[in-house]
Amino acid sequence: MEQIKQLFEQNHEVLLSYVLQLVAAVVIFYIGRLVAKAVSRFLEKALLGRSVDKAVVSFIASIVYAMILIATVLMALSQVGVQTTSFIAILGAAGLAVGLALQGSLANFASGILIILFRPFKSGDFIEAGGVTGTVDKIEIFQTIMKTPDNKLVIVPNAQITGGAITNYSAEPIRRVDLVIGISYDSDLRKAKQILQQIISEDARVLPEPASVISVAALADSAVNINVRPWVNSADYWGVYWDTLEKVKLTFDEQGISIPFPQMDVHIKKDKQE
Template sequence: METQKWIDKGYDIIVEFAPKILAAILIWIIGNWVIKMVMKGVKKAMTKANYEDSLKKFLLNLLNWIFKIVLILVVLGTVGVETTSFAAILAAAGLAIGMALQGSLGNFAGGVLIMIFKPFKIGDLIEAQGEIGAVKEIEIFTTKLTGLSNKEIIIPNGALSNGNIINYTTEGTRRVDLVFGVSYDADIKQTKEVLMNVLTSNPKVLKEPAPAVTVLELADSSVNFAVRPWSKAEDYWSVYFEVTENTKEALDAAGIEIPYPHSVEIQKEG
């Protein structure tokens, strides 16, 4: 008699829960298939939009986990498990993690923005956060630059995305801004010819845009000339140093004096 009672009870449980379990299994199978199709479409869209590999991998994993968690909650709800408490726990955990990782989340958001809007790419020469360097690596939380003296510079993406960024590579060419002072006794026309010859004889100085030499100012002890050659972005420093050196040699050869500070010592007899 007791056995029959337990058999009847088990039968009732099966009758009550079997449809829910079958429905849950069906939802799980269909849900996984839908997630797979959605992830495939998202991956294709990201590839078409030329997302960075690191960003694409991170976002795909994040979306996959979100979809899986939602699917698990739906399946648990289908079999009669109360999911409100689970959702509350997840929300509380997310809030706690967000509070603990505020700085990191800001850097993550900055990394996402950089990878989506692409203000620079690997190899570009940029100036940001008081640093100048070639972009070596763009990661989720930081961007690494190689400085002019071959030092590694690591900048948090949060600060990088919220600050000013100067990209010297985007346009492909750069103007080199130089200033040279000569004596007031020097002939302006001759000086301009000498300086222009220095620019036109340098193969790294571009013909277009054309280089320029103009009188910049009449200073206290010199006439200052603005010398403005253009170069390819990668030749900037070569042009800067070569023009500076060649200018000194050319002015000396032409007998044009480059003034330098003089000090006068006055002694008072006691």
């Protein structure tokens, strides 16, 4: 016990110095983390104030936060006596090994860069990508956050999005509603087309240009199929789609136009026994 006390008295200055360095490193890391959050939030507000796309703002803020945090960690390690130059070399070698092990994450990061550069979609767009259909909320370093029409939050890896086809339903201001209406062969075709034209023309959401198309598409097995293709603003697409189907059914019922359904006639033959 006496030896430990004597050892402490001889080296208390060195121990105190190490303790102070450790405390300083912890303080540097804590303050640096707060600064990283503050700068990230300030940058986010500033860019949003300049009407920069929300998805791009989120991506840039995430990168800035990560860079400041890495710099803070290096400063804290330097404070406790770690040679940062050697540490950076070791970190680079370790980063290479980790990079090889985490190729998927690096692919997601690279895909995030591509999304930001080429802008196939922006925050608020309704898209179909990576097997998910929904509204883009944010684009982050490794993933894109989307909200589905039934208000589910889906996190999609960026590589999964850029690795396949991207359908952006909000990219163009107008869209064409494609409907196929089938009527029976016994129904009056001219009358059916007039009814469909009237339904389309009475809907104020249907655009006068480009002109709507109503034409016979096919003489199918059990029905005469008619293409109904009005043009609408993208925001009105589903409203016009659902309302038109309902109006067609109700009006056809009132006007005696029948809509056939698949059916099969079975004929049973009996052998006559003499």
